[in-house]
Amino acid sequence: MEPLHRRSLLKVGTAGLLGLSLSDWLALEAKAKQEPSRPKATGMILVWLSGGPATIDMWDPKPEAPAEFRGEFETIESAIPGIRLTEPLARTAKVLDQCVLVRSLGHGLPAHGPGTQYVMTGNLPNPAREFPSLGSLTAYSLPPRQGMPPYVTLGRAEGDQAGDLGAAWNPFEVAASPSSGQQKVPGVSLPDTLPVAEFEKRNKLRRILEESFQSRDNQPVATGMTGFQEQAVDILRSNRIGRAFDIAEEPQSIRDLYGRTRLAQDALRARRLIEAGARFVTITLSGFDTHSNNFNTLRNQLLPAVDAALAGLVTDLKERGLLETTLVCCLGEFARTPRVNGQAGRDHWSRSMAAFLAGGGLKQGQVHGATDKRGESPITTPHTPDDLAQTLLHCLTGSRNLVLNLPSGRDVAAWKNGTVIDAIAR
């Protein structure tokens, strides 16, 4: 916030003419800035590219760099004038004016485990704490919506746990079956062996059996449990989550929008989950650890799936009027060496990386930050995963300094370092 303060000092001249003192002027500005900002986003989809995607081959191409850096991909013009992406991301390039790229991210942990922890939590890993993931923070900060678990991971994702915030905020990890149709989602849906009518009947009986325990209702533990039971009943009875999984309900045109890959199906399910009231959905595509054969792997397998899924998400959310309230974020634990190695691969590189963002509460249609000529490190506005995480949570909660009450009773700040990237958040 300091730059803003200095800038405002420069404006004092004009303010003086209007008869305002410096304090008055600053007060006005502070008022505008600190007006309890109403969060813009009510949910978020995290598209996790596991293994560390080569962002130089995606979001931050260097067509002018020597061949051993440039790589094999041609670049194309995007919907933001002057901004180019690589050619395999052609569809996303067309909607880039509704998105935000942060090209000046970076950190110092080029190892999968710690890198994942860092990016997923927005806090530098520290043996004394198990930091909660962004999804857990979101579930913790936003009120749940009826009949819907707040935090869902499709498949499994490393680093998506709640850590010392407590197991209550862990995600519902759902192994979605590739088939379509209304799904029974283990853990959050009633299984086939317990039809909803039977469930209702049993639940009615359960309520009768609860009566004798009401003599303990002066104890918070007892009443708290009633609340949890009722929420569970809502989730199971409505099976909103199971219905959200039924992508067969979607018209062909929408399904084509996302492509027909597994990632596409997950992305579509993620949108349906958000629509049904989930707060945070993580989907994952693995295989980005391309130490060798980087270009073929990206060209033939990974980028077509990413391109279709992201373009599909942005277009579809926009058409449904959900883009304003839904954040989309796509990145991995780090990026890859700008210099191509001897096996046409790229190795781990965390000093510079890019993130793709879209939707709720962001100032869309911009590229924030830049890297040097070879994409090796940020040259303007360097940001760490801390900044990115705080920006996302700020969009979701409206709060700049989230304080967590840990089960140990201690209040701790959610973030150890970093600040909201005001240039991209509204």
Add this chain to the structure above:
Amino acid sequence: MRSIFVCPLLVTALFLSESRAGDVVDFERQIVPLFAKHGCNGGACHGSFDGRGGFRLSLFSYDPRADYLAITRGEEGRRINLIDPKESLLLMKPLLKIGHQGGRRFDADSESARLITAWIAAGAPHKIGSGRVEKIWIEGLPRQIAPLSEPTDLPPFTVRVRFADGTESDVTRFAELRTQDESIAEVVSPGRLWFHTFGETVLSAHYLGEAATQSVLIPRPRSTGPSRTLSAANPIDQFIAQKHSALGVSPTERSTDEEFLRRITMHAIGALPAPEDVRRFLLDHRPDKRFRKIDELLAHPLHAAMWATKFSEWTGNDTDMFPGELPLQTHYAQMWQDWFRERFAQNVPYDEIVRGVLCSVSRDGEPVSEWIEREAALVHQIRAGHLEEYPKQKHLDLFWRRGDDDSFPAEDVAERLAAVFLGVRIQCAQCHKHPFDRWTQTDYRAFANIFTQVRHGQSTELRIGLLDALEARRAQKAEPKPPPLAKLTEIYLTDRIHDLKDPVSGEPLVPKPLGGSAFLSATDRREQLADWLASDGKDQLARAFVNRLWAMYFGRGLVEPIDAFSATNPPTHPELLEWLTQEFLDSGYDIRHLERIVLNSESYQLSSRSPSGPENDPRNYAQCQVQVLPAATAVDVLHDALGVPIDWGNEALTGKRAIELGATKVRQELVDRMFELFGRPLRKTPCDCERTSSATVRQSLFLMSDEQILEKLRSGRLKTLLETPLSEEAVIEELFLAALSRFPTPGEREAARQFVEQAESREHGFEGLWWAILNTREFLTIH
């Protein structure tokens, strides 16, 4: 807008009047306390290690000199503006005249704003050491208020201090004031408490890192409700009843035999009583049947397992921590668990158990060559399965198998042992003076230095021994090949000690127990600690254990959290805690004896139903607190009811119960998931704060809809029952007894009968009933 124009004038006016009075604002006494009072220097804000927004204050004002520098020198001096004080960042930020992540902390016309303005205007003076406090106390607030009938102001109090220079001062306005339980009484303004409801709470006043506390007891008016007095089975009840009468609280009735049996069985052995146990107990008419039941359960082999699980959690039996790979690590974890279990089964005096944990070296005088061969064979054996004989070993050497030759995590060990054995959380003092206690960084480091002498790895002697042994083997070429030697490690004492240093002087600190005197002997410092715990430290050692034991049975400690004894966290029943501690010491640390007293008290045996008044204050023990099941007990109890053994998959644990398990990792998917859902502690943090003390939606979802559970619900106990010739009535009864340890009420009997009758089949009907019973709160809690 108006206020913006008005305030500067107001501030100036006040400032003028202040300076005319000739008072100089004292930085340490009047400005520094404001940071704590307005929450600026908490760990989540500027008190954090890295500060906040580039501005760092010492956490809870432990270092006023550093604060002075940060304020006057930091941010290119813009934090204070001597020429125009109100343009200082130190004022504009908390007044929110410019952006401040922490928001508005006080108003422009507040005394805080006035003081800061006046102090800056006076040139921001600092008299070093003026704020050194010698004594702090609370005045004017009676410990016991006369009975009140409706919410009101309580008599005003003042916080007074005597500074090191001998001056005394009223610092009420500067102190950070709060009550432990704001639902009972709340600080509404400096010196004023507002009473919300009856009960007891503790008022604490923090000022410049020093604290004073006082408990306030607000009794209920005598007239309301029928009054009952706890009958006294033993002195515990007298102490509890004294508090009841002081508070005007009337306890609930005694537990029924069914309630009692279920509660004690769950607490003592982590199991449900079988239906025949319930029947037998109800038919037993001997007046001392509860006493007998308690003795029976305390002698039960699973009771020791219960304690072993607790001590595995508290001492940090973390599977990940052990050297080696997975099956080996699991076996180590089991040996750790079993070491404790053996001791609790034998009712070994507590001080001996403590010594067994503390004092361990691997070789203990044994010649190195012999030890190497023995240890190699041992590791080989452990790889294949956990060592049955391990518990016979005098010491829990596994506790010390941490770190490597170059580093031993002395500080971790210090924190953990302080918490386990002394009930003190010293973590805070690693970086700064403990905000709520007397421990300083010096205390912390001197205590940690008790453990800088111990190492885990290969001593020079062992390394040479290994080389010799390898040579000998090469020469012999023995068949069959003896077990490999390469990675053998030992616990040993080093003479190359790197003691932690005094934070100010930089001199290595002499090892010293918390609150004790320095260890000057060159012998094993841990031995000296054990000796200290047996002498000067014995009261706190016993007190901390008594409190843990109490919490195990009452759901909360007399000091809560159980490992947070501190000056500002006094026990709810100090006399009771002291009496129990003395009793424990007098008995020669006899754990069984202590448990017998606690469990035979009327206080333990109260019902969990609400007493005549509606309010529930767990600190009063007017009713038994409903408790969620610890994870291992949840797994065991659920399987007990379902009537199926735990499926451990490939692990060699067939027939074992979850509380017998040492490892934190289980490969079997369902058990692993249940451990996660019910919050099995990962045993990674030194404090007792990983346990889950409330239920979650996920638990309810799991029990209501998990396919494997639904399958076990059909196949276990229910299936067996339905294959017997028992009548519907009798099956209903059995299910209630199996899950809830009681007979159904007439209403429940009728509802159950109807439900079964209306179902499409008998099996279907009972399955539904069984599901409903197992999803009640009554089943899922200890009560």
